[in-house]
Amino acid sequence: MHKRRTILPLRTGLIFLAPASLFIAAFILLPFFWIAGVSFTNRSLTGVTAANPEFVGLKNYLKLFDLSSFLQPGQFGSSLVITGQFVFWSAIVGQAVLGLILAWFFYRRTGWVKESVQTLAIIAWIIPDVVVAFAWSAFLDYDGGTLNWLIGLFGGEKVDWLLGLPLLSIIIFNAWRGAAFSMLLFSSAFGSIPPSYLETADVVGAGAWQRLKDIILPLIRTHIVTDLILITLWTFNTFSPFLLTGGGPAFKTEVVSVLTYRVAFKYFDFGAGSAIGMVMMIINLAFALVYLSLLRRQEGTR
Amino acid sequence: MAKRITTLLTLLILGAFSSQAFSQSVSIVCRCVAGGVSSNQVAWMLEYVIPEFEKAHPGVTVTLNQFGGSDEALKQQYALDLSVGKGNDVMGFDGFWIPEFASGRLLKPLNQVAGSAVDSWEGWSHISEGIQNIMGYNGEIYGIANGTDVRMIFYRKDILEKAGVPNADNWQPVAWQDITDAASMVLAAFPDSAPLQINAGTSMGEATTLQGYYMLLLGTGEEPYMNGKWVVRSQGILDTLQFYREIYVDTKYGSQRVQLVKDGRDQSFANFRDGKTAMLVEGDWFYRSVTAPGSEYGVENRDEVMGWAKMPARIPGAAIRGQDFVSASGGTGWVLNPNSANPGLAWEVMEFMNSKAARDAYQKYQPGIAARDDVPVPNSPFLTQTASVLLPLTVSRPNNDDYAKVSEQIQLMTENVVSGQMTPRQAMDVYAGAVRGIVGADNTVDLLNGN
Numbered sequence: 028m029h030k031r032r033t034i035l036p037l038r039t040g041l042i043f044l045a046p047a048s049l050f051i052a053a054f055i056l057l058p059f060f061w062i063a064g065v066s067f068t069n070r071s072l073t074g075v076t077a078a079n080p081e082f083v084g085l086k087n088y089l090k091l092f093d094l095s096s097f098l099q100p101g102q103f104g105s106s107l108v109i110t111g112q113f114v115f116w117s118a119i120v121g122q123a124v125l126g127l128i129l130a131w132f133f134y135r136r137t138g139w140v141k142e143s144v145q146t147l148a149i150i151a152w153i154i155p156d157v158v159v160a161f162a163w164s165a166f167l168d169y170d171g172g173t174l175n176w177l178i179g180l181f182g183g184e185k186v187d188w189l190l191g192l193p194l195l196s197i198i199i200f201n202a203w204r205g206a207a208f209s210m211l212l213f214s215s216a217f218g219s220i221p222p223s224y225l226e227t228a229d230v231v232g233a234g235a236w237q238r239l240k241d242i243i244l245p246l247i248r249t250h251i252v253t254d255l256i257l258i259t260l261w262t263f264n265t266f267s268p269f270l271l272t273g274g275g276p277a278f279k280t281e282v283v284s285v286l287t288y289r290v291a292f293k294y295f296d297f298g299a300g301s302a303i304g305m306v307m308m309i310i311n312l313a314f315a316l317v318y319l320s321l322l323r324r325q326e327g328t329r
Numbered sequence: 330m331a332k333r334i335t336t337l338l339t340l341l342i343l344g345a346f347s348s349q350a351f352s353q354s355v356s357i358v359c360r361c362v363a364g365g366v367s368s369n370q371v372a373w374m375l376e377y378v379i380p381e382f383e384k385a386h387p388g389v390t391v392t393l394n395q396f397g398g399s400d401e402a403l404k405q406q407y408a409l410d411l412s413v414g415k416g417n418d419v420m421g422f423d424g425f426w427i428p429e430f431a432s433g434r435l436l437k438p439l440n441q442v443a444g445s446a447v448d449s450w451e452g453w454s455h456i457s458e459g460i461q462n463i464m465g466y467n468g469e470i471y472g473i474a475n476g477t478d479v480r481m482i483f484y485r486k487d488i489l490e491k492a493g494v495p496n497a498d499n500w501q502p503v504a505w506q507d508i509t510d511a512a513s514m515v516l517a518a519f520p521d522s523a524p525l526q527i528n529a530g531t532s533m534g535e536a537t538t539l540q541g542y543y544m545l546l547l548g549t550g551e552e553p554y555m556n557g558k559w560v561v562r563s564q565g566i567l568d569t570l571q572f573y574r575e576i577y578v579d580t581k582y583g584s585q586r587v588q589l590v591k592d593g594r595d596q597s598f599a600n601f602r603d604g605k606t607a608m609l610v611e612g613d614w615f616y617r618s619v620t621a622p623g624s625e626y627g628v629e630n631r632d633e634v635m636g637w638a639k640m641p642a643r644i645p646g647a648a649i650r651g652q653d654f655v656s657a658s659g660g661t662g663w664v665l666n667p668n669s670a671n672p673g674l675a676w677e678v679m680e681f682m683n684s685k686a687a688r689d690a691y692q693k694y695q696p697g698i699a700a701r702d703d704v705p706v707p708n709s710p711f712l713t714q715t716a717s718v719l720l721p722l723t724v725s726r727p728n729n730d731d732y733a734k735v736s737e738q739i740q741l742m743t744e745n746v747v748s749g750q751m752t753p754r755q756a757m758d759v760y761a762g763a764v765r766g767i768v769g770a771d772n773t774v775d776l777l778n779g780n
Binding site: 071072073074075076077078090095096099100101169187189190272273275276277292293294295 | 401405408409412429430432433434435530531532586589590591730731733734737741744745748750759762766
């Protein structure tokens with residue numbers, strides 16, 4: 028071990044850090060402790076407990092994990108299951124795999140097809156949520172939607188997407204929306220692979236699948252982990268499905284962020300809402316820890 | 330140079346003070362949009378209230394903020410505004426929100442906000458105590474009510490006629506069975522229709538509780554809150570939920586889809602306008618405003634094709650107080666924001682809005698059952714008839730600060746049934762658990778097990 032050398036002396040460093048620390052304290056730490064505190068009370072926005080909130084200990088948490096109702100529609104457990112399905116299918120399978128396929132397909136290719144597909148994917152990613160949700164509502168609408176019109180052209184039966192297949196609808200929506208990020212990340216990862224590796228593989232007669240499996244995937248492993256963790260966190264916290272389905276019908280698309288909103292801002296129950304928020308934060312921290320330890324392990328093996 | 334800056338600053342400061350001293354403003358907000366929901370109210374405000382008030386009070390500016398979202402979104406906005414000491418000076422308010430806002434001290438009694446001018450207002454002597462209490466809680470008055478309303482079945486004479494329902498011109502069911510019989514005949518005649526609309530589900534909010542659930546439950550002889558206890562399990566709840574199940578799951582008398590989608594209430598209005606729905610339970614607002622010719626959901630030839638009927642008990646005599654028919658009432662009005670910078674002036678605006686002259690003018694824009702006894706209902710047979718027949722039968726919601734939360738559980742319970750994911754008994758048991766958690770088990774009663 029050698030002593031770590033720094034550019035700045037400690038005191039100067041702290042002075043430089045101070046403004047950022049102040050902001051972090053005011054906008055992250057303070058709200059965090061406030062929410063942690065509220066989650067142990069029955070504080071609400073209206074009613075007697077708005078004026079005189081009381082300390083209720085772990086009651087809000089115990090209610091979340093009340094096993095007799097845990098998996099009922101609209102309860103925390105059911106919402107977690109929905110969120111899990113949503114994250115797995117839309118982020119991990121949808122966004123990451125779709126992004127990887129797009130990036131792989133266009134790797135070492137040029138031309139207008141590549142340019143236009145990539146541009147479209149990026150546009151899908153950068154349009155504001157509300158605009159996208161509005162467009163998708165129009166696309167999936169039962170009576171006058173574009174998709175059902177297309178199905179009708181081919182002689183198919185109309186499908187009630189948002190009511191009959193609500194979870195599938197928001198999964199496809201979110202995969203479509205976020206695939207561009209994974210595509211961009213994987214494209215740049217591919218760019219970092221020395222071309223000679225693949226040229227050598229070509230010479231010895233490796234097929235496309237072998238090139239992907241034996242050369243490319245091992246080389247971009249770090250990028251894959253980064254991508255998976257980031258999109259998992261984002262998808263876990265995203266609120267945009269609300270804009271399409273409002274969490275319904277009958278709570279079938281109520282992911283945890285939408286549940287938190289309903290409890291805290293529709294039912295005005297700040298105590299219970301904060302408790303859900305705290306549990307979400309712990310789950311997020313767990314994701315982040317797994318991510319950091321994976322990255323560290325990879326750095327160690329390098 | 331420095332002197333010039335000082336002069337400039339002095340002028341600016343003086344200017345700021347003088348504009349404060351000479352121009353005063355009052356803001357009003359309501360769920361009303363020109364060309365949209367309650368557009369008559371906007372017209373009344375912009376053409377009568379604001380110009381007349383400003384004429385009588387030079388230097389005062391009154392602004393109207395039109396809120397176009399849902400009732401639930403407006404309530405949410407109010408709660409958030411008031412909790413941080415903001416918001417408009419005069420707010421259009423649904424009476425049943427008062428208990429939870431008052432007990433949370435987000436609102437204060439009128440005379441605490443605007444002082445003795447409130448107590449000496451001439452209007453109180455013209456408004457009955459019952460109607461004053463629409464905007465009251467625990468013996469205090471928090472606002473002035475516009476009036477009250479009643480609920481009933483609206484039906485399309487033309488559709489019932491074509492389907493062969495007897496006496497379609499003057500249809501009056503006397504039991505729930507008569508309603509489903511008519512629905513079945515309409516469905517047989519028009520297989521693509523959704524003949525019956527009785528609100529259910531969470532997305533319609535309070536319109537599910539009062540227009541749907543209440544109108545059925547009252548017909549079984551029960552209310553959600555009886556003798557100081559919340560009823561969490563009962564035969565009446567089961568009968569009500571079973572009826573929901575029958576019309577939305579077992580048969581297709583009503584559109585299950587409309588109950589579950591986000592904008593279902595608007596779709597139900599559109600279905601009634603287009604003749605896809607022949608019977609719909611709503612308040613008199615549906616006749617006065619929603620289906621009025623020229624509105625978005627206006628029914629052409631409304632007065633020829635549209636009729637109304639009393640909502641029957643499950644079977645004759647089975648309804649609350651032994652009645653054969655039921656109705657439910659609520660009411661809206663105006664409250665003063667306790668955070669108003671100028672409560673005295675805000676009260677003057679509110680007082681003017683509820684003066685005889687202003688309410689007379691209002692009846693020209695939007696005739697209704699007025700709060701003031703010196704404001705006659707204009708020549709409207711519909712209003713005079715429904716008021717005289719239904720007001721004696723009607724029931725109001727409990728004036729209780731837990732009501733709003735219980736009401737959300739009622740909406741959830743109906744959604745669990747009409748979506749087909751629970752049986753009536755399962756949904757009722759979930760409701761019982763949730764309500765016990767909200768109000769405390771001591772304040773509930775189980776009429777099935779005698780508890």
